[in-house]
Amino acid sequence: MLKTMALILLATTSASGNSVFDHISANKLQISSSRCQNTSYLDNKDHFESVINSVKERDQLKTASIGGLLVEEESVKLTAAYRYLTSHLDYKLRPAKDIDYWHLFKDGQCKDVVCAAKEVFGPETGSFYMGLLLETGLNLSALGYSLLKPPIFQGETEASANTIADFNGLYRVRAWQEEELQGYLEGIYSLPSSLYPLPPTRLAQSTHEHRRGPQVHSNATIIMYPAMLELEKEYQKYTMVHEIGHVIASHFGLDTNPLWFEISWQIDRERNQVLRKNETSFVSAYARQDIFEDFAESFAAFRFNPKSLLAHSPEKFNFIKERVFKGQDYLSESECPQ
Numbered sequence: 001m002l003k004t005m006a007l008i009l010l011a012t013t014s015a016s017g018n019s020v021f022d023h024i025s026a027n028k029l030q031i032s033s034s035r036c037q038n039t040s041y042l043d044n045k046d047h048f049e050s051v052i053n054s055v056k057e058r059d060q061l062k063t064a065s066i067g068g069l070l071v072e073e074e075s076v077k078l079t080a081a082y083r084y085l086t087s088h089l090d091y092k093l094r095p096a097k098d099i100d101y102w103h104l105f106k107d108g109q110c111k112d113v114v115c116a117a118k119e120v121f122g123p124e125t126g127s128f129y130m131g132l133l134l135e136t137g138l139n140l141s142a143l144g145y146s147l148l149k150p151p152i153f154q155g156e157t158e159a160s161a162n163t164i165a166d167f168n169g170l171y172r173v174r175a176w177q178e179e180e181l182q183g184y185l186e187g188i189y190s191l192p193s194s195l196y197p198l199p200p201t202r203l204a205q206s207t208h209e210h211r212r213g214p215q216v217h218s219n220a221t222i223i224m225y226p227a228m229l230e231l232e233k234e235y236q237k238y239t240m241v242h243e244i245g246h247v248i249a250s251h252f253g254l255d256t257n258p259l260w261f262e263i264s265w266q267i268d269r270e271r272n273q274v275l276r277k278n279e280t281s282f283v284s285a286y287a288r289q290d291i292f293e294d295f296a297e298s299f300a301a302f303r304f305n306p307k308s309l310l311a312h313s314p315e316k317f318n319f320i321k322e323r324v325f326k327g328q329d330y331l332s333e334s335e336c337p338q
């Protein structure tokens, strides 16, 4: 159960109280100076408004009622996005339930869901959250978590400890402050638009440390733990791309693909264990952990340190290039992936 929540924690080693990201596949300079940085979302103040408008223009219209809001002849996609931003939970274990905002809309001042999102989140945040969700599949809303009761686990075993820890992160989430998102946005928009939208994915800031401690920074739900707030922007950017790598791998079954597996891993049938082979094929120390981290680290290396990935494993480089990046890459002589 919950493959996307288990095994996908990005941890750091630490020295003298500072986080040191020396176990990942790119260093600070490589991340900041990598090619094809896309800042068009920053250059254009109305970027998210225009995303919303272009979706709306091409969409079919329907009448809908969501959590106390009635909208007539509204874009189906915009309605779905608004619902996703204002539902109790979108997680697979439970059906989503709309939060009731009747008190905001009873006077009929909002006739469309963009107005409603601005009413709920604030004028700028409303269109930012909706536009980002439509464009990338990432949902920044922290609404509804306070209404949830974490599931109760019977007993606690070593095996269930990680799941419980992830649930604790998942159910203790707070609203983002906009300045906290800069590094993540740079990570999101450092990837080509052909990768988006992702399957719907929350991006949330947990208020509580992971029970394993501050060396756990994030997971692929995607929950960011408090330790992320201490990291430099480059590493926040890297972590975002690493976690997106998990989301893509999980959705398309790439990290469990036999062709991926056999590059660096083998099964010891006698002991029923997965073992590493080709020790030089791992792009970072963290990639050695398991097939999932191997993929996410290789994915991040493909983006920020492609020469290193190519040197460690041309097979992994080509696997990611062909199956994720439509045959394009970030090597210096090539064009930027679109």
Ligand SMILES: [Zn+2]
Pocket (backbone or CB within 6 Å): 007, 008, 009, 010, 242, 246, 292, 293, 296
């Ligand atoms: Zn990971």
